[in-house]
Amino acid sequence: MKRYETFELTFSGPEPEGSQALADIQAKFSCGDETWNVKGFYDGNGTYKVRFLPQKEGHYTWAVSGVVNASGEEDCTVSETAHGMxxxxxxxxxxxxxxxxxxxxxxxxxxxxxxxxxxxxxxxxxxxxxxxxxxxxxxxxxxxxxxxxxxxxxxxxxxxxxxxxxxxxxxxxxxxxxxxxxxxxxxxxxxxxxxxxxxxxxxxxxxxxxxxxxxxxxxxxxxxxxxxxxxxxxxxxxxxxxxxxxxxxxxxxxxxxxxxxxxxxxxxxxxxxxxxxxxxxxxxxxxxxxxxxxxxxxxxxxxxxxxxxxxxxxxxxxxxxxxxxxxxxxxxxxxxxxxxxxxxxxxxxxxxxxxxxxxxxxxxxxxxxxxxxxxxxxxLPSPVEPWNEPRKLEPGQEEEPVNAAENPFIHLFNSVTDENAECIKMKGDNFNGHCGDDAFLKYFSGHQPSISSINLPENASYRIDVIDVWNMTRETLIEKASGYTDMKLPGKEGIAVLAVKITE
Known part of the structure; x- marks a missing residue:
């Protein structure tokens, strides 16, 4: 028995009475203070099987009941290849x-x-x-x-x-x-x-x-x-x-x-x-x-x-x-x-x-x-999470102004219907992700900017690569960057930029 690998017991017995699909065979597997109850199945020609997926290493006992009665024990060891479900x-x-x-x-x-x-x-x-x-x-x-x-x-x-x-x-x-x-x-x-x-x-x-x-x-x-x-x-x-x-x-x-x-x-x-x-x-x-x-x-x-x-x-x-x-x-x-x-x-x-x-x-x-x-x-060091890229702040500015009188677009956005809002999201979709502060990814999809920017943390340095998703190329664009950084891009669709933290 190997952890995370299918363990199978096979028995001979009489033909099921009634349903072959719902044959009366079940088993109990125990390891320490944990128990798993599983159903067996009929596999034709008088053959019954019980399958079990061990979730931990250790010493197991098992007992089969129903049309077949049997018991036994197995030592479960680590698998060299299986990673589990x-x-x-x-x-x-x-x-x-x-x-x-x-x-x-x-x-x-x-x-x-x-x-x-x-x-x-x-x-x-x-x-x-x-x-x-x-x-x-x-x-x-x-x-x-x-x-x-x-x-x-x-x-x-x-x-x-x-x-x-x-x-x-x-x-x-x-x-x-x-x-x-x-x-x-x-x-x-x-x-x-x-x-x-x-x-x-x-x-x-x-x-x-x-x-x-x-x-x-x-x-x-x-x-x-x-x-x-x-x-x-x-x-x-x-x-x-x-x-x-x-x-x-x-x-x-x-x-x-x-x-x-x-x-x-x-x-x-x-x-x-x-x-x-x-x-x-x-x-x-x-x-x-x-x-x-x-x-x-x-x-x-x-x-x-x-x-x-x-x-x-x-x-x-x-x-x-x-x-x-x-x-x-x-x-x-x-x-x-x-x-x-x-x-x-x-x-x-x-x-x-x-x-x-x-x-x-x-x-x-x-x-x-x-x-x-x-x-x-x-x-990448971890799975990607959505990234709401911060906007550029002017020197001394701690946050963006939210006063509608100063920003008429905020007033407009606050007044739109749900349908309008959905259309705005669709039009202005951003495909940005990050792995904590270790990596930041921006995908421009069908847009083709020749100039753009990325707003990275200021307390770390990043290498910025430009990626052509169709030609499958990745080239360094900027060797060392931090904070708000302007970028010159190829001006074609299917371009992404990836900023990866430089470890000293």
């Missing part, structure tokens, strides 16, 4: 052992429902790509460019041809877990989509009772795998037969059946989920409102992930034909203020193999530029 810490993420984790995701919705050859090609592509998180689904997907039939489905059918959630397809789950583990071995988290509306098989129209049986079995099998996040749905608000209370019940079912507390959120088409709910660990949004990131981080005190904001590609849909520069630009907008972003790619192909749904090979120009950004952010 990714968890939310304030408005950022971190592995359980404290290792930094900055999510740079991509989207391959139907990854697990392709031919073995295509899955292997996709995994090979991911092995050299910059992405450390993949959004993909348990259920197959039906949509434009998604017309293939998968090899397996999560359940078997009954005599009437209806999906029977009480009879899992064991070959499907073994195949799916193999993919999860391959990704995990590459350091890639699975942002696992549990429901979605793009369906021709009937999985999206199951009853709430069926949904809960399915979730119970899925979590029995998967909860002990460390590199999983729970995404309740992709575009949950398009599943019109489920009410808000149904989604709250789904959320509660996941929480009650997850002994370890994996990350949990819900993805929208238009209507955002209620991210203030205590069990929701992070904000997951589909939008291009990057100017809202700092506001949401402050409101929810949780990480903000822009998991969908259109895809690099050239298909007919407006969400699937932004340029490589615009994909790169949107990543920088999110990350420069301490939020996070997820890539997707949709280049037309006669064989209907588009990365965003089926994988294959990456064709776009944004991934290497995302890798450049990823390397830069990992090189």
């Amino acid at each position: 990714v968890q939310a810490e304030g408005t950022h993420f971190v592995y359980q052992d404290g290792t930094k984790y900055l999510p740079f995701g991509t989207t391959i919705y139907a990854l697990a429902h392709q031919s073995e050859e295509l899955i292997e090609q996709t995994l090979n592509t991911l092995s050299t790509a910059p992405f450390n998180k993949v959004r993909h689904c348990i259920f197959p997907k039906h949509y434009d460019y998604n017309h293939n039939e998968p090899q397996f489905y999560p359940f078997e059918k009954d005599a009437d041809g209806k999906w029977d959630v009480h009879r899992p397809c064991f070959a499907y789950w073994a195949h799916f877990e193999k993919i999860l583990n391959r990704l995990g071995e590459m350091g890639i988290e699975t942002d696992l989509i549990l429901f979605h509306p793009y369906d021709r098989w009937g999985f999206s129209k199951m009853s709430m009772e069926e949904n809960k049986v399915y979730l119970d079995y899925a979590l029995r099998r998967l909860a002990a795998i460390p590199y999983i996040w729970w995404s309740m749905a992709n575009e949950y608000d398009l599943m019109f037969h489920l009410s808000e209370n149904d989604w709250f019940e789904i959320e509660d079912t996941i929480v009650k059946n997850d002994p370890y507390g994996h990350l949990l959120s819900n993805h929208n088409c238009i209507k955002f989920y209620d991210f203030s709910r205590p069990a929701i660990t992070h904000v997951c949004v589909q939008t291009i409102a990057f100017y809202k990131a700092a506001e949401w981080m402050d409101r929810y005190q949780k990480p903000v992930v822009y998991d969908e904001f259109c895809y690099e590609g050239d298909i007919q849909h407006e969400w699937g034909n932004i340029s490589a520069f615009e994909m790169t630009n949107r990543f920088w907008k999110a990350c420069s203020v301490g939020a996070y972003a997820t890539h997707g790619e949709t280049f037309f192909s006669e064989d209907e193999i588009l990365w965003w749904a089926r994988g294959g090979v990456l064709k776009g120009e944004s991934p290497k530029r995302i890798a450049f950004l990823k390397d830069l952010l990992y090189s």
Whole structure:
């Protein structure tokens, strides 16, 4: 047994009486004064399994009961490779052992429902790509460019041809877990989509009772795998037969059946989920409102992930034909203020193999530029936080004048409607971030100033670099600066400046 690695017990027993998904097998693991109660699962052919994710080192005892009765003990030692689950810490993420984790995701919705050859090609592509998180689904997907039939489905059918959630397809789950583990071995988290509306098989129209049986079995099998996040749905608000209370019940079912507390959120088409709910660990949004990131981080005190904001590609849909520069630009907008972003790619192909749904090979120009950004952010001393850059004060001036008579713009801003204020924020969006007083980042996005400034702390010295996000260059602009500093810039879009404290 290794800390943060899946521990598995296997037993032989009789076929379950009744539901195969809800087999009567459970286990208790104890270490010192801590105890974890977990459910086991039936894996077909008279085989039962119990999986456990050890959270600490030490001596464990375990006892299995139900259709199988057994007990034993194990010594849990430190793993040389595992960092544990990714968890939310304030408005950022971190592995359980404290290792930094900055999510740079991509989207391959139907990854697990392709031919073995295509899955292997996709995994090979991911092995050299910059992405450390993949959004993909348990259920197959039906949509434009998604017309293939998968090899397996999560359940078997009954005599009437209806999906029977009480009879899992064991070959499907073994195949799916193999993919999860391959990704995990590459350091890639699975942002696992549990429901979605793009369906021709009937999985999206199951009853709430069926949904809960399915979730119970899925979590029995998967909860002990460390590199999983729970995404309740992709575009949950398009599943019109489920009410808000149904989604709250789904959320509660996941929480009650997850002994370890994996990350949990819900993805929208238009209507955002209620991210203030205590069990929701992070904000997951589909939008291009990057100017809202700092506001949401402050409101929810949780990480903000822009998991969908259109895809690099050239298909007919407006969400699937932004340029490589615009994909790169949107990543920088999110990350420069301490939020996070997820890539997707949709280049037309006669064989209907588009990365965003089926994988294959990456064709776009944004991934290497995302890798450049990823390397830069990992090189910083801490995660980025939004930075409200102080304005320049005149000599002897301690604060800005707030008298409306002296500043008519203050009087105007105080009188605008909420709609006006939102438009002002959108027009004047600033993508500025900082790492305490160790580093300051300003991203100019589509603006192209040839002259600008940065207002740094006066009690420290900084080296200022100019970054071209498209050409992936970083050059020193000013060797030593402090306080209010004028800068001469290239006068082109896609420019950032990074000021890093000089340590003596």
